[in-house]
Amino acid sequence: MIENKYxxxxxxxxSKLRRASEGMTAAIILIAFIITAAGIAFxxxxxxxxxxxxxxxxxxxGKDAASSALQVEGGIVxxxxxxxxxxxxxxxxxxxxxxTGQVDLSSDxxxxxxxxxxxEEVECTYEGAAFSTLAAAGANNDDEYYIGWPSGSGxxxxxxxxxxxxxxxxxxxxxxESEDVVIILNTGVATLKITKTIPIGLVTGVNLL
Numbered sequence: 556m557i558e559n560k561y562x563x564x565x566x567x568x569x570s571k572l573r574r575a576s577e578g579m580t581a582a583i584i585l586i587a588f589i590i591t592a593a594g595i596a597f598x599x600x601x602x603x604x605x606x607x608x609x610x611x612x613x614x615x616x617g618k619d620a621a622s623s624a625l626q627v628e629g630g631i632v633x634x635x636x637x638x639x640x641x642x643x644x645x646x647x648x649x650x651x652x653x654x655t656g657q658v659d660l661s662s663d664x665x666x667x668x669x670x671x672x673x674x675e676e677v678e679c680t681y682e683g684a685a686f687s688t689l690a691a692a693g694a695n696n697d698d699e700y701y702i703g704w705p706s707g708s709g710x711x712x713x714x715x716x717x718x719x720x721x722x723x724x725x726x727x728x729x730x731x732e733s734e735d736v737v738i739i740l741n742t743g744v745a746t747l748k749i750t751k752t753i754p755i756g757l758v759t760g761v762n763l764l
Contacts, residue, residue: 624652624745628717630764631738631751641729642753645722645738648705649747654714658742660702661710667700669722670737671730679722699723732756736763 627647634644651658659665662681670676682701700722707716722738730736730753740747751763 625649625658625712625740625742625747626652627747627749630762631736631749633753633761633763635729641726641731642736643724643726643729645724645736646719647738647749648717648719649712649740650717651712651714657711657713658745659711660718660742664710664743666739666741667720667722668737668739668741669698669724669728670739671724671728672734674728676737676739677724677728682721682723685721697723698725698728 626649628650629648631645631647633642634646635642662683667679668676669679677698679698679700682699685701685703700720703719703721705717705719707713707718712718720738720740724730732753732755734753736751736753738749740749754761754763
């Protein structure tokens with residue numbers, strides 16, 4: 556009888572220990588879940604903040620690019636240094652894409668590139684003085700550009716202004732019939748790329764629409 560009481564006591568004690576152990580295990584698992592969830596939440600919050608910041612930067616960059624975007628107003632008028640041989644002068648007007656914003660067109664703020672046919676892109680230098688005619692522009696025998704103002708003045712173009720670009724190629728780098736001409740204006744934020752093909756029958760004053 557005494558032995559049975561002892562066995563019963565040991566059984567109850569083991570049962571209590573088992574329940575205590577199970578409770579401790581459950582508590583440890585619960586704590587582990589809480590720590591893991593907290594870690595995941597921290598990572599998500601951190602990523603969310605970084606993504607929000609990045610989206611803000613992208614949005615601002617997009618806004619800056621849009622407000623600095625230029626478009627061609629009309630076509631490109633051609634000129635040549637030697638009639639019927641090669642086209643060496645190009646003129647075109649540009650305006651802002653949006654009705655707001657402004658773009659600095661000063662020589663130290665933009666870059667003008669010219670590519671004719673299979674030749675490599677050439678960076679044009681700022682002439683600093685107006686070309687009297689497109690033929691005179693090409694006769695300079697240098698890859699240059701000049702900016703005039705049919706509407707507006709100064710170095711900064713706004714929504715109410717229009718700038719006229721005169722771009723000249725060297726005589727040796729002139730465009731022949733059926734050859735592609737690429738002019739690239741880089742404003743530092745946005746880029747305007749113009750690609751036109753020289754038509755058959757070279758005459759001055761052709762508008763490459």
